[in-house]
Each structure stands twice: as C-alpha cells, then as structure tokens.
Amino acid sequence: MSRRPRSRRSPRKSDAFPLGWAIAGAAALVAIAVGFGWLYTGALQANPERDADTMCPKTGPTEQVLVLVDVTDPVGTIAQADILNQLNAMADTLPKGGLFELRTLEPGDARTTSIFSLCSPGDGSDLDHWTGNPEAARKRWDERFDGPLRAAMDAALHAQPADTSPIMAGIQQMAVERLGSTQAKSIPNRMVIISDLLENTPAFSMYRYGPDFDAYLASPAAAEYSTDLAGARVEVWLLRRGNEFNGTEVSTFWANWIRDNGGAFERGLNLQGVSP
Template sequence: MSGRDLLGIFNLLIVAGVVAAVSYLALTLRPAEYDADTLCIAGIVPPHRVVIIDKTDLYSTQQAAVIERIILTQRDTLAVGERLSLFELDESGRLDATNQFSLCNPGSGDQVNPLYRNPDRIQARYEFLFDAPLQQALADLVVPKDAPQSPILEALAELAQEPSMAQTVPGRRIILVSDMLQNSEIFSVYGRSRGAVFDRLPPVADTVEAIREEYGLALAGVVLEIYLIERRGWESEQNGALRTYWAQVFNQLGVTMSWNVQPTDALS
C-alpha cells in the first residue's frame, strides 16, 4: 500500500470522526420535545413544586407583597423542566387551581446552551409562555378573602392524591403560605374558652388517623415549606404550641416540614 493510500485512509478516518462527533453533539444538544399544554418534557414525569396560598383569612397590603415575593422566589429557583403550580385555599374551603396555572419551566435565556439555542429567542419564549401567565395568576392570587372554614390539613392531603403529585412523582414540594389556624371538622384551633391549645385539640394520633382513613398515605414523602403569616393576638400560640402540634402531625404523616415566620410587625 502506497503512502498516498495510507494518507487517504487517514483522511477518511478523520472525516468519519468529525461526522461522528457532530452527530453525537446533535443528539445530545438537541432540545427535548415539549408538551404544548404544560411545557413539560414529553414522556418524562417532572419534579413538581406547588405553591398554596391560604386565602381563608384577610391579608394586609404588605402581607400580599410578601406573598408575591415568595412566589417569585419559587419561580426563580425552578430547575429547567421542573413544574410549578399555583393553588389557593378559597373562602369556601376548597383548593382551587389559580388561573389553571401549572407549567414546567421551559428554561430562560440564561439557562440554555448558547452553542445550540439562541438565548434571546429562548428568553422571549420563556416570558411569553411561562412568565406572563404566572404574572396574570399572581394578580388574583394575592387578593385575600375571608372564610368561615380553613381545612388546611385536608387540602394538603387532597392535593397529594392528585396524579401530578402522586408518590410516583419525583421531588414533590409544597410551599404553603398560611396562618396555620386550622378550622375544620378534624380539628379547630379556635374556642379559647375551652382552655390552652393542647387542651382544645384532639390527640395528635387521632388527627393523623383521621387523615389516613380519608386520604391514605398520600402525604408521605412530601417536602413542605410553611411560610407562617402571624396574626395579632395569636403569635405566641402560632410559634409555640400550635407549631409543636403541627410538627408532630406532619412528622407522623411522613412529611418533611420547615417553618418560616413572616412576623406581624414587619407586615402590617
């Protein structure tokens, strides 16, 4: 075999290597297909983050502003492909999807690979398809309403039974903005004439059993972040006995809970 033949073979190998590399990059960098309705990657169950605003009590203008910032922080910390849904516990005690907002983060301009996708175009798509509907939902979400019932625990358990929040869904996270003043058939924090908090609440085991009988183990494995809205005259109980009670209930239900206080003085 002549030197020219060897050089030709060598060149062919180089060309084949380049073609293979380009093909590999095209496959690995090619944008995934998205579901047109949810913006989620087709064929993949995404992690799901749900924000619930308890609207069964009135909020001040300052509190509404804080709630909006909490939601926008959740938006800004979403991973590409992670789903964000907004719900409200309304004045009738129902858990409603706010403006039917439940979308996956398709990626903003600074979250994409500029070698393969145009960041400006992706940012425009993000703002039009994801952020604009979110802003529209926010306009109503922070408008408070007063209500005779506040079935907080039941609402959480009901949500965890939804297919999009089932135990097969990875990364189930609920961000709950509430005063945590439960008022339902399972238990009510009201009625101070009945004595101290633990005297007027059922045993933790009874509350847990009531939830399990109705909703099974739906809440097990959920990560719950509570943003507590303090109420004047309730602060000591909210941050004392009630917090302890909630912690025990969620622990026995298999929920990982964190507690973030939004002080009354800073919000009103």
C-alpha cells in the same frame, strides 16, 4: 567487471501515501460525525419533547414545587409583598422542566383551585447558538411562564375570604393529585403551605382545641385527612394575625402533622407584617 544492476524504487511507499490520506480523511469524517452526533444528542437531552400546553417534558416533570395559598382570611399588604418576593425567588431557581403549581384553598368539597400549573421552559441561559436559540428561549420563558406566574401570584393573594379553613383537606387533595404516581415519587418534590395555619373544619378546629396535636389525633380529622406526602419536603409559611395563638406552637403542630403523614418538615417561616 560486470555492472551491478540498478535497484528499482519500491512502489510501496508511493502506493501507501494516498492510502494513508484516505485513512486519515475517513477518520476525520468519523470524528466530525461523532461530534455532530454528540451535539445533537446533547441538544435533545437539554430540550426534550414537551407538552404544548403545560411545557412539561412528555416523560413528566423533572421536579415539582407545589404551593397552596390559604386566603380564607385577608392577607396584609406587607405579608403580600413578602410572599411575592419569596415565591419569585423560588420560581427563578426552578430547573428547566420543573413544575410550578400554585393553588388557592377553597372551602367545601372543592378544597383547592389550581390557578397556575406549568413547567419552566428555561430562560435560555443554558443554551448556545450551536445547540439552541437562547433569545427565543428567554422570550418564551418571559411570556409563557414568568409573566403569567407573577400575575397568578398576585391574583392568589386577593381571593375572597371564607368561614372555614380546610388546610389539611387542601394538602390531601394536592398530594393525591400530584404525588401519587410512580413518576412523581421518583423526582424531588417540595410543598409550600402559606396560611395562618389555623385549621378550622367540623372535624377539627384549632379555635376549639388550640394547636394540640394529641387532640387532633383523637378527632375524626386524623382519619379523614390522613395523607401520603410521599417523602415531599414541606415548608409552612405562617401569616401572623392579632390573635392569642403562639406561632411556634402552631408551627410545631404542623411539623408533627407533616411527619405523621409521611412528609419531611423542612422549615417554618414567619412572614413579615401582621394580617387582619
């Protein structure tokens, strides 16, 4: 009988083996590249390009907290401590890229003076050692944002008193300068007005009419201080003084004024202590 021919081993298996490794290696490299790309993109999103002076993203703040402090009359010691505690808590919860602006109310045409206006750079708590430097971020937050803000808060409460209290004019200026742009209207906006809330100008004075909103509407102030608050959430923090005005009625007046000017009245807060 003739022998059966021996079958030759197919080269396909041996040939395919290195090809499979090559495919697996290429897939691994792609996965690594995608992973690093994801980390890099995430880092850019978490740390967008910022203005060197304001620390705000160059595309604009992600949120705005605008605080107006009326020190046209003295602020009592207890009220000062309460205000500082409340503002510190607010600043600590401001998201990265959010603007915190602190202004004092001024008499006359100046209306307000900005004494602090910076975006929070973040305290580093959202960073890890792969995508950022949390220690450097915390140091920057302490030195360039938190420390200067606390100093500005303290300075705001020790400004010089004045004969008039143009609260509406101050709010109007702040709204025009900070709420008027398309970018500002696309982000959350919050206003805090810290005052005894006793408007006192030639156009309208509560010392003459009391917290009478109808009297205000009939006064020249209704046209002069008409303001577009652009849907901003507004809080009024009432400094209590030893006078005849009812705090609830004063807060109600301002709630009506805020709504009449396109804002969302969020709350009225009676600050602790009595100011002179």
